[in-house]
Amino acid sequence: MRLRQRSPAYLLVAGTCLVLNSLVLIVADSLGASLAVGVLLSFVIVATIGYLLHARFTFRQRVGGRAFSRYVFAMTANIPLSYVAVWFWHDALSLPMAVAAPVASICMLGLNFVLGHWAIGASSSSNAKDLA
Secondary structure (H helix, E strand, O other), X not given: OOHHHHHHHHHHHHHHHHHHHHHHHHHHHHOOOOHHHHXXXXXXXXXXXXXXXXXXXXXXXXXXXHHHHHHHHHXXXXXXXXXXHHHHHHHHOOOOHHHHHHHHHHHOHHHHHHHHHHXXXXXXXXXXXXXX
């Protein structure tokens, strides 16, 4: 599937992940959790849901252990980057988490596209078949 064909699905899934990430960070912050706990909790939830949605809708690949492992590995880059991005907007600039979390997530969209494509879109056809 070509990049242009993937773009609408990618944007829909990325938007869903962005909203979910923001919600987890906002709720964690409102409950008094540290930024580190919020980022890690968000990672577990968003990486799992993001993989399932991207595999099915963006890349039209079967869900599999190897691709999921690659995706989780690729997305681990988000942990320190997310922490720094949210820290910058929330702590350094004193924006409320309801603003800082979505802004930080938007800043990371490009990186996530490249990493997601590497993890799922580049899977060999012997390990993943196109879904109809």
